[in-house]
Amino acid sequence: MKLIQDMTQIELGAYVQTHLGANRIDVVLSGGAVVAEELHRRSPATRSYTQEGAKTLFERAGFKDIQLFSEFTFDPVKQDDTIFVVTGNEEVQDGK
Numbered sequence: 001m002k003l004i005q006d007m008t009q010i011e012l013g014a015y016v017q018t019h020l021g022a023n024r025i026d027v028v029l030s031g032g033a034v035v036a037e038e039l040h041r042r043s044p045a046t047r048s049y050t051q052e053g054a055k056t057l058f059e060r061a062g063f064k065d066i067q068l069f070s071e072f073t074f075d076p077v078k079q080d081d082t083i084f085v086v087t088g089n090e091e092v093q094d095g096k
Contacts, residue, residue, distance in 0.1 A: 063088030
C-alpha cells in the first residue's frame with residue numbers, strides 16, 4: 001500500500017504583502033519508507049491588497065462598474081473585510 005502525503009508551508013510577508021508557499025509531496029510505503037519526494041516552491045504564491053488598493057488597480061486597468069463583495073459571496077463588502085472579491089466590466093471595442 002502507498003500513501004501520498006502533502007506538507008504545506010506558508011510564510012506571510014507583512015511588509016511586502018506577499019505569501020510564499022512550499023509543498024513537499026511524499027510517496028510512502030506502508031512500512032514507512034519514502035520512495036518518492038517532490039518539492040514545489042512558489043514565490044510569491046499570492047499577494048494581498050487592501051480594498052482601496054485593489055479597486056485602484058482595477059481603475060488603472062480601465063475597468064468600469066467596479067464592485068467589491070464580502071469574502072466569496074455577493075454580499076456588500078464590509079470595511080474590515082480582509083477577504084473580498086473585486087469585479088469590474090471592461091469596455092469592448094466593436095469587432096474586438
